Amino acid sequence: MQTLQKPTVQPLPNLVPQSGLRQLINWIARPYAYLDECAAKYGDTFTMRMYGFGNLVFLSNPQAIKEIFSDKGTRFDVGRGQDIIRPLMGDNSVLLLDGDRHRRERKMLMPPFHGAKVKSYATTICDITQETSRRWQPGQQILCGDVMPSITLEVILQTVFGLRGGNRYQQLKSLLISWLDMTGSPVGASLLFFRWFQQDWGRWSPWGRVLLQRQQICDLLQAEIEERRAANMPPGDDVLSLMLQARDEDGQPMTDAELKDELITMLAAGHETTAAALSWAMYWVHKLPEVKAKLMAELEGLSEKADPLAIASLPYLTAVTSETLRLYPIAPIAAPRISAQPVTINGHTYPPETFLTPAIYSVHHREDLYPHSKTFRPERFLDRQFAPYEFLPFGGGNRRCIGYALAKLELNLVLATLLTHHSFKLTSDETVTPRRRGVVLATSNGVPLTVDSEVGR
Numbered sequence: 001m002q003t004l005q006k007p008t009v010q011p012l013p014n015l016v017p018q019s020g021l022r023q024l025i026n027w028i029a030r031p032y033a034y035l036d037e038c039a040a041k042y043g044d045t046f047t048m049r050m051y052g053f054g055n056l057v058f059l060s061n062p063q064a065i066k067e068i069f070s071d072k073g074t075r076f077d078v079g080r081g082q083d084i085i086r087p088l089m090g091d092n093s094v095l096l097l098d099g100d101r102h103r104r105e106r107k108m109l110m111p112p113f114h115g116a117k118v119k120s121y122a123t124t125i126c127d128i129t130q131e132t133s134r135r136w137q138p139g140q141q142i143l144c145g146d147v148m149p150s151i152t153l154e155v156i157l158q159t160v161f162g163l164r165g166g167n168r169y170q171q172l173k174s175l176l177i178s179w180l181d182m183t184g185s186p187v188g189a190s191l192l193f194f195r196w197f198q199q200d201w202g203r204w205s206p207w208g209r210v211l212l213q214r215q216q217i218c219d220l221l222q223a224e225i226e227e228r229r230a231a232n233m234p235p236g237d238d239v240l241s242l243m244l245q246a247r248d249e250d251g252q253p254m255t256d257a258e259l260k261d262e263l264i265t266m267l268a269a270g271h272e273t274t275a276a277a278l279s280w281a282m283y284w285v286h287k288l289p290e291v292k293a294k295l296m297a298e299l300e301g302l303s304e305k306a307d308p309l310a311i312a313s314l315p316y317l318t319a320v321t322s323e324t325l326r327l328y329p330i331a332p333i334a335a336p337r338i339s340a341q342p343v344t345i346n347g348h349t350y351p352p353e354t355f356l357t358p359a360i361y362s363v364h365h366r367e368d369l370y371p372h373s374k375t376f377r378p379e380r381f382l383d384r385q386f387a388p389y390e391f392l393p394f395g396g397g398n399r400r401c402i403g404y405a406l407a408k409l410e411l412n413l414v415l416a417t418l419l420t421h422h423s424f425k426l427t428s429d430e431t432v433t434p435r436r437r438g439v440v441l442a443t444s445n446g447v448p449l450t451v452d453s454e455v456g457r
């Protein structure tokens with residue numbers, strides 16, 4: 001009779017031999033360069049032991065990524081590995097949940113972000129972009145690092161929170177800007193990575209201020225939720241309205257605490273990420289004249305009354321935004337998957353409590369998938385289709401970004417709207433490099449542009 005043998009756990013592959021503190025500092029200060037160095041030395045699987053974190057195995061082998069993404073939430077936990085963001089997102093955030101609660105929360109949150117619902121946000125996105133850029137004059141300098149976050153914040157306030165003007169909207173907007181700025185600065189990023197900086201000594205300490213502002217944001221959101229419930233108004237199309245109506249399998253609605261934590265999660269996960277990608281896209285388009293020429297030829301073929309959804313699906317435009325997310329993916333890694341038991345991935349058996357980390361950036365720079373990977377070449381997305389474990393700017397599997405359809409729509413529409421209403425040039429020919437803003441990677445100089453002329457559509 002055959003007996004089923006338990007797989008024998010193997011030593012962790014390719015331990016990076018630097019001190020944990022040095023690894024952490026490299027990871028915070030220069031993640032892409034560090035990933036390139038490690039991939040060059042150790043190949044597509046290696047282990048970091050960063051100070052304050054567990055054993056992180058970085059994987060960029062497509063087969064390994066495919067096996068990890070095929071998990072339905074039974075072999076790996078994810079939420080409990082995200083503790084550094086718990087004080088910001090709140091205990092009920094989908095990012096921090098595992099198992100049945102994670103499945104339930106995703107089921108309630110997904111519908112507003114998919115299909116016809118997400119498409120209904122297209123006109124709002126174009127209107128916000130036009131409104132933001134309406135007063136720009138030829139010769140004026142703009143900084144994508146300022147403009148893009150203001151567009152993406154407005155998109156979230158209108159499409160997710162359902163707020164357009166009014167006192168509460170104004171208060172919330174200025175609080176959110178200041179709160180996001182605190183966690184996005186280099187000091188703020190350190191607050192996230194070094195737990196001992198997380199000391200609440202009241203409003204005069206950086207961490208105390210972060211927590212106080214979070215509470216003020218929650219109070220405003222609570223008032224909005226109560227008002228919507230009490231008013232018994234016909235529900236709007238925004239995500240909050242849809243979340244208020246959502247029911248789980250037992251017919252239960254989301255609690256107020258869940259609603260607030262999820263709204264803050266959407267904002268934190270969806271605002272800076274999309275803004276950074278837009279700044280990169282504007283940089284590449286204006287840095288590379290041949291890319292700009294091809295893109296403008298495609299956009300010029302559109303009629304003035306073109307449907308925003310037709311614009312959003314233009315092939316070269318889509319290839320430009322995909323290539324933007326490939327070359328410098330805004331999140332360098334997906335959320336680490338923590339093995340709950342011994343687990344075999346791509347033939348290697350890992351012990352429990354290993355943090356298996358899909359290295360998005362390193363997959364995107366595999367020369368066998370993306371030849372001359374450091375070159376911006378949108379055509380690679382027209383020449384072939386990549387599998388979800390080969391092109392993964394939004395992660396994958398049961399943790400795939402909930403807002404990916406909204407983000408893709410926003411990238412294409414903001415870019416197309418700006419380019420069809422104005423013409424720009426880069427203010428300086430400085431080479432832009434990636435720089436950390438909190439947990440995401442943005443541009444080093446914010447991409448200054450000079451408005452050349454108004455196109456006048």
Ligand code: HEM
Binds near residue numbers: 329
């Ligand atoms: C260019 C823009 C964006 C990028 C690059 C991005 C990237 C990501 C990545 C890499 C993950 C982790 C996936 C994984 O571990 O497999 C993620 C998760 C998530 N994202 Fe995004 N994201 C973007 C925009 C958005 C937007 C607009 C929203 C919502 C408004 C959003 C909401 C979320 C949420 C809620 C999760 C957690 C999903 C879960 O744990 O189940 N993101 N995103």
